Structure formats: structure tokens, C-alpha cells
Amino acid sequence: MKSLSLASIALALVASANALSLQSRAQVLLADGKSMQFGTARNNFSWQASGILYQGCKDSVSFPINIANCYALSLSSDPTAHLNPGAATPRQRIEFLSPGAADGVTQKFKWRYYLSSTVGTSSKFFHLMQLFSRGDGSPIITLDAVNGQIKIKDYKRDCVTTGCPSIPLASFTDRTTVHFVTVTYGPNGRMDYVVKDAADQSKMLLRYTVTGQMGSQSTSIKFGAYKATFEGMSAVNAAVGDFVNET
Numbered sequence: 672m673k674s675l676s677l678a679s680i681a682l683a684l685v686a687s688a689n690a691l692s693l694q695s696r697a698q699v700l701l702a703d704g705k706s707m708q709f710g711t712a713r714n715n716f717s718w719q720a721s722g723i724l725y726q727g728c729k730d731s732v733s734f735p736i737n738i739a740n741c742y743a744l745s746l747s748s749d750p751t752a753h754l755n756p757g758a759a760t761p762r763q764r765i766e767f768l769s770p771g772a773a774d775g776v777t778q779k780f781k782w783r784y785y786l787s788s789t790v791g792t793s794s795k796f797f798h799l800m801q802l803f804s805r806g807d808g809s810p811i812i813t814l815d816a817v818n819g820q821i822k823i824k825d826y827k828r829d830c831v832t833t834g835c836p837s838i839p840l841a842s843f844t845d846r847t848t849v850h851f852v853t854v855t856y857g858p859n860g861r862m863d864y865v866v867k868d869a870a871d872q873s874k875m876l877l878r879y880t881v882t883g884q885m886g887s888q889s890t891s892i893k894f895g896a897y898k899a900t901f902e903g904m905s906a907v908n909a910a911v912g913d914f915v916n917e918t
Contacts (some may be wrong), residue, residue: 698727698743702765704753712767713740714914720765722746722753722896728785728910737847737869738783738912742767746907750900761900767911771805771889774857779917780892781851783869784909788844791905792816797898802854802862806887812862812879816840823864823877827884836877848876852892860885 702708702720711717718724728741744765747753755764772778784799799821800814813824822837824830847869854862861882868874896907 698725698729700724701726701742704745704747707756707764712742712914714916716767716769716914718742718765718767718895720744721755721763722765722907724765728912734785734787734845736785736910738785738910740914741910741912744896744907744909744911746896746898748904748906750902750904754900762898763900763907764895764897766801766893766895766897767914768803768891768893769916771891772856773889774860774887775855776857777853777855777918778892779851779853781849781913781915781917782894782911783847783849783913784894784911785847786816786844787908788841789905790816790840790844790907790909792819792840793901793904794818795899795901797896799894799896800850800864801893801897802852802886803891803893804886805889805891811884811886811890812864812881814864814866816843821877823879825879825881828881833879833881836879838877842876846870850894854885854892856886856890858884858887 701710702724704723707721709719723745725743728736728743730736746763753763755762797816798813801810802812803810811827815822815824819840820837821840821843823835825833825835849867849869851865862885863880865878866876895911896909
């Protein structure tokens with residue numbers, strides 16, 4: 672009888688663990704891709720989505736997503752779908768962003784990111800991260816997926832001089848990456864941006880440190896997937912989460 676009782680307890684524990692696992696993978700639809708939608712996330716971040724956004728992520732068996740508080744992003748391969756309304760040229764967007772900060776403010780952020788290798792790239796813009804200035808009405812620095820690479824673009828400085836880094840796309844996809852940003856906003860600003868492999872944070876994938884113009888009036892860190900559309904493009908499947916404001 673005692674052995675049967677222990678077996679029953681063991682089975683109950685396994686069932687409970689499985690239930691918790693299923694619960695942790697439950698998804699809540701936040702944006703359905705039928706219009707531009709907006710909402711709030713943890714740690715004072717907000718989101719804007721023209722595509723499909725879920726709170727909660729489903730792991731790939733081959734490439735598990737190592738993000739606890741996870742959001743799943745999906746943009747269509749149809750260049751006429753999931754469009755950001757009112758844009759000068761056709762584009763799709765799912766981004767998380769920090770509140771606009773004034774010149775002279777220093778902030779420190781961390782988040783996790785996963786990009787599926789099913790993604791395709793081109794010469795057109797595809798921002799995974801932006802330092803976006805409302806005073807300038809444009810990004811200052813971005814991390815882009817372009818022409819088979821993940822690369823930094825600097826819109827205020829010459830990359831030949833500053834050494835904007837890049838890595839092959841395959842070194843970034845199908846793995847969870849951790850992103851660290853320390854930024855002082857304004858005309859005399861500074862940005863230190865580091866991307867690491869979440870599986871081994873001693874492994875730095877890229878780093879960009881630069882001083883000078885870092886936005887004006889109201890500037891935010893944005894991350895997710897924001898891209899131009901074109902015929903023959905691929906769908907985008909990504910995940911972000913574990914946002915931390917370490918300021």
C-alpha cells in the first residue's frame with residue numbers, strides 16, 4: 672500500500688509540473704494585425720503593433736526561447752498586410768519603447784530578444800533596435816538586419832570613423848540574445864550598446880560605444896521589428912521580453 676501511495680504522489684507531482692509548464696506557455700493575444708494597436712508592458716514600457724503580438728511565447732523544440740516574461744511578434748510576408756498606417760512608405764511595425772526622456776538624462780536598460788532564422792533580409796531598413804529622437808523626428812542609432820548581416824547604423828556620425836560593428840545574420844538568429852544599453856540623451860550624449868548570447872554571457876556578439884548627439888527634446892529606446900515592406904519578402908517571427916530599467 673505504501674509503494675502505491677508513493678507512486679500516486681509522484682504521478683500527482685508530474686501532472687502538477689506539466690500543468691504549470693502549460694500555463695507558463697499560455698498566450699494572450701494583444702494585437703491581431705488588423706489595425707495599429709497600442710498598450711503597456713512591464714517596467715514602464717509600452718508597445719505599438721501593426722502586426723500580431725502575443726503575451727507568452729511558444730518554444731521551438733530545436734531552438735528554445737530563453738525569455739521568462741515573453742512577447743511573441745509576427746509580421747506577414749504579404750507586403751500589403753500588417754501595415755503601419757500613415758507612413759510615407761509601406762512598412763510594418765511591432766515595437767516596445769521606453770517613455771521619452773529629456774536631454775541630459777542618463778538611463779540603463781536591458782532586454783532579451785529572439786529572431787527566427789526563417790527571416791529574410793534585403794537592403795531596405797529593418798530595425799531591431801532604435802535610439803529614436805522625437806526632436807529630430809528620426810532614429811539616431813539603430814540595430815538592423817540587412818543584407819545578411821546584423822549591423823549598427825549611426826545616423827549622426829560616420830561609421831567609417833566610429834567603427835559601426837556587424838555580425839553575420841546566422842550568428843544572431845535561433846538564439847536568445849541579451850541587450851544592454853546605457854545612454855545619456857541630448858547634444859552632449861553618450862551611448863554604450865552591448866549584445867551578448869544569453870546562453871553564454873561571456874560571449875559578446877557586438878558592442879558600439881559612441882559620444883555626441885543622442886537625440887533632442889524627447890528620446891526613447893525602441894526594440895522589436897520595424898521594417899520596410901517589398902514584394903518577395905519573408906515573414907518575421909521574433910520574441911522579446913524580460914525588460915529591465917536598471918537606471
